[in-house]
Amino acid sequence: MISIAYLSLVCIAAALFVVATALPLAPSHAWWVRAWDFPRVQLLILGVIVLFSAIFLAPVWKWAIVVPVLAGCIYQAIRILPYTPLMPTEMTLLDRDDSGSQVVILASNVEEPNDRYDDVAQQIREVDPDILFLMETDQTWYDQLEKGVTAYPNVVTELRNNYYGLIFATRLKVHAAHVTYLTPDDTPTLFAELETDAGNRFRFIGLHPRPPVPGNSTDDRDAQIIFSARFAREQDMPVIAVGDFNDAAWSDTSRRFKHVGGYVDPRVGRGMIASFDAKSRLLRAPIDQFYATPDIGVVEFRRGPAVGSDHFPMISRIELDPEKVRGANKAPSEMPQDELDELDRIVGEYRKTLDPDHLPDFK
Template identity: 45%
Template sequence: MLRILVFALAALAATGTALSLLTSYRWYIRMWDFPRLGLMVLALIALVLAIPILSGWARAIVVAAMLLVVGWQGFRIYPYTPLAKTEVAQAVINKENCISAFSFNVLQTNRDYQRTIDLIDREDPDILLLLETDEGWEKALKPVIDRYPHRQSAPLPNLYGLIFLSRLPVEDAEITWLIDTETPSVFATISTGAGAKFRYIGLHPRPPQPGEDTAKRDAEIAIAARHAKLTDLPVLAMGDFNDVAWSRTSQMFKRIGGYLDPRIGRGLYATFPANLPGLRWPLDHLFMSPDFTLVQMKVLENVGSDHLPVAATVCLAPRAAKVLNDEPEKPDAADRKDMILSIRDGKKAAIEEGTASGEKAPKP
């Protein structure tokens, strides 16, 4: 019985790791981007059990395979641990240029509105991005919404509604449908208290799941990367990307957009699933151009959603930040090709499904 358990654990860890190496939009392949920590734990358990339980070639093969799995998964996760070097400096530079931002997938079916309202009241962010908001959520949040002078909302019944709020001056906030008519995104030009301008991007594409491959998701992420690349302003990107930080698509997004990730060297900041602390993945993101420093970033408590909220305070200080921060990793030809193909294939998938929006991304 224990032998069967060892083989089952080893097969699952090895198969998931092998599938995660493939380049594909298929949901049953891309889903293996997510549980890297879980696969590494399974491989460690199989490794520890294999040594006393198996023998001969069976033990040698399982031990070797599990060492490879642990090594590979550990390599992918390592940057998101305190053992790695940070790439975003922690510093307060000119408080008038510091911004507090909050992003939360509320879970549309979660009707415990008050817990979310109380959390927002406590955190009191300058910029607020709420996802999966329908008309019920918009109505319940009216006291919060009314406090913010700049508002954009797209209440939807399909798990992809969005509310964007800012107390900071906003020039041209726009909710747009980058690929299809079902998943809105928000783009805005915002000014700090001292008048420094930056671009804000809020995303919530669809996740890989049965019947939903990742072509459209990857296209939305690629368009946002291209937008950041083309704009002359600093950029702050947040949201539930339905993708993990270490995936091929997120790494392409980071390099093409010239972003830094404040989680690198600090921790996973895992947010989903909220009710399984040991098995969470970092689905809710904060990326920034190298013009920002980090004051703090935190994952907040569970208030009834399947996601945990993310709150951060950053300071826009281009000259100082570019000295204190690491240089963004440069994209290569493979990244540029991946971006172009992702946008093309995502648009094609939306057309084939009859959901194409026909819209273009806002001007950088």
């Protein structure tokens, strides 16, 4: 006979699972709603445990629990499925070569209080990236990494002690590179227009919006993600967007970012390659993103070793030669023209509310 304690425990777990699964469906930017976009894998595991636990309950309780929990498990599995090897890839890995059209990128949220400066410096030396994008950097971080950073001919910094500083450094030819503020919440975004040694021009976006935590809704985060996608697509030029989005790859905002920018994702069909939390195996999700337009190929995309931060560094190698990239990526679905026009209108109105001195000057 099943005890009251066992029944109560299963009911509480089932209620938690159902509520946590349903909350992100609400059109709300409240942090306590959007935070449930992250642990979909963990919730799916909880749901499966509840299903097995419900087998031992009396029929009246069993079916009252199994039906909603099973529905929730199916929904969570559908959201996660693209980020597993069970689905076809969006980006075919290309061969590595040294013709000058490939670019190595190291993007790392170093976590401001982290003091393992030597580990980060060593990783920069080992990866030797053409583009270095560091987040959560303050003056101390810059001072500790100055030797490695200033070895690059082009450096842009926005050093802060509020967890939203950044360092951008590159050895590529720079046509434009500056910090931009896309939202009133005072979190910087890096926009750059670069050129490879082989003469291939492309745009780079480095993002690090605020996370959904107490005191932060996701209004500004979502706006920053979406508007950066549209601003960068004002010309027909390859675009890559990387950084700590503070948003899981399977969230509605990330999926809309892909749709708006016409991006593809190397995680699709390969695995979630979870980047956060590097300090906990139980609470990991893919929130450090890599998105590229289909005219950019991917040669390598991987997670680097831990360097003391709560984020793993993300390392990628991309191909910009259009002949080599042709046919390598799945073409994303196009936005209907009326939806695109409406989005352009909204972006145009929103842009008027921002400081023009800090906006991208791409034409």
